[in-house]
């Protein structure tokens with residue numbers, strides 16, 4: 001099995017369907033209109049690297065028969081991207097302590113959200129995942145299970161977050177704008193996974209037009225749009241996208257190669 005990036009979830013923070021929504025997409029029977037919260041899994045028989053531990057992580061790990069994890073790469077500390085961190089403890093038995101890579105400013109937020117991970121047993125009284133929170137600066141590549149990973153700076157509104165490039169593929173979510181250095185580091189990438197919330201503007205996420213402009217600047221061979229809302233019906237929107245760009249869906253597999 002060659003290295004693959006499996007998109008475990010491609011929905012925005014609410015997921016699709018949204019709780020209590022009766023719109024056409026939320027009530028659609030098309031499986032591509034069912035989107036768990038955004039995360040991805042880079043894996044082959046020797047490697048298992050999770051990008052974001054989404055709020056739906058437990059369900060995603062069960063569906064994809066995840067047995068072990070070498071590491072987790074976090075983009076940022078919003079709940080839809082870290083809500084599954086507690087469930088990672090089920091994998092400690094096969095994986096030992098799991099390194100979790102994160103931007104320093106976001107590490108502090110994780111320590112606040114999951115305060116009990118950092119308390120002594122007598123105080124917390126229950127199980128916690130055995131993780132090692134490792135702060136990484138943008139633009140300094142590091143090795144994860146022998147794979148070179150380049151963290152890339154991105155802006156989620158005014159919040160600094162990370163995207164990641166590995167081999168010929170890059171993964172960016174919750175981006176509103178990118179610094180020029182990140183765009184430069186993305187040029188020549190074969191596969192670009194990148195967020196596009198909906199058609200309407202949003203203050204901290206790119207909409208479809210903004211994402212298509214960004215894709216033109218980066219010029220990947222193929223781009224996949226993630227973190228989409230219930231405003232986007234898979235079949236209707238996918239048919240409108242330009243050549244080389246498609247809406248991602250849960251379970252989509254991208255072949256990763258190079259170096």
Ligand SMILES: [Zn+2]
Pocket residue numbers: 012013038078080081174227
């Ligand atoms: Zn998000």
Ligand SMILES: [Zn+2]
Pocket residue numbers: 017018021022023024025026027230
């Ligand atoms: Zn809806």
Ligand SMILES: [Zn+2]
Pocket residue numbers: 076078156174
């Ligand atoms: Zn976010």
